[in-house]
Amino acid sequence: MSVKQAVRRQYQAVVDLTQGGNIQVPSEGWIRTVRKALGMSGAQLARRMGVTRARIAQVEQAELEGGVTLKSMQATAEAMGCRFVYAFVPPETIENLIIAQARKKAQAIVATAGKHMALEDQTVTEGRTRQEMTRLMNELIHEMPSDFWQDK
Structure with a gap:
């Protein structure tokens, strides 16, 4: 070889x-789903990230539309005490x-x-x-x- x-x-x-792995993206997206699972409001997440509530809504919508950046996903995950992971699953x-x-x-x-x-x-x-x-x-x-x- x-x-x-x-x-x-x-x-x-x-x-x-x-x-x-059978990873399924939640219908509301990962950001909103994890945020709600934590009992965290959009305003609370915004404060943790140092952004506006409107920005959180934009990021959540961008995730659903496929336009969110990896950097935004990582920062948001960290603000919620999570680790962001992405993968290609054949x-x-x-x-x-x-x-x-x-x-x-x-x-x-x-x-x-x-x-x-x-x-x-x-x-x-x-x-x-x-x-x-x-x-x-x-x-x-x-x-x-x-x-x-x-x-x-």
């Missing part, structure tokens, strides 16, 4: 830790996402080659096609060419 592959595996392990393991992309690319390569061969009356058996798919997938996963994540 190359150093590049070992480093990639380490990153994969970190991301895979998010599996099963639907499955990183390895499975890589395998799926390799399969997709291998299928495209095999399909293109199959069309050319059919034009030349050189069809390949289904078993041979599966073997070539597996070989290509393994090669793509191992090599990770620069166009690996390009879909065409």
Whole structure:
């Protein structure tokens, strides 16, 4: 295993830790939900942050609209005695996402080659096609060419 592959595996392990997290954003957003859970008014949070009540309302609304900054989220969380964390949570393991992309690319390569061969009356058996798919997938996963994540 190359150093590049070992480093990639380490990153994969970190991301895979998010599996099963099933994190759902509350319908009112995290800021308002945590603030209410603490029994803290908007005015009280504003005082703790040294801003106006109107600013708290703006931040809560910006969170719901997807326009809040990470810096604002962190400052607000700290003012409520919390730690702000954000994450990307893949639907499955990183390895499975890589395998799926390799399969997709291998299928495209095999399909293109199959069309050319059919034009030349050189069809390949289904078993041979599966073997070539597996070989290509393994090669793509191992090599990770620069166009690996390009879909065409």
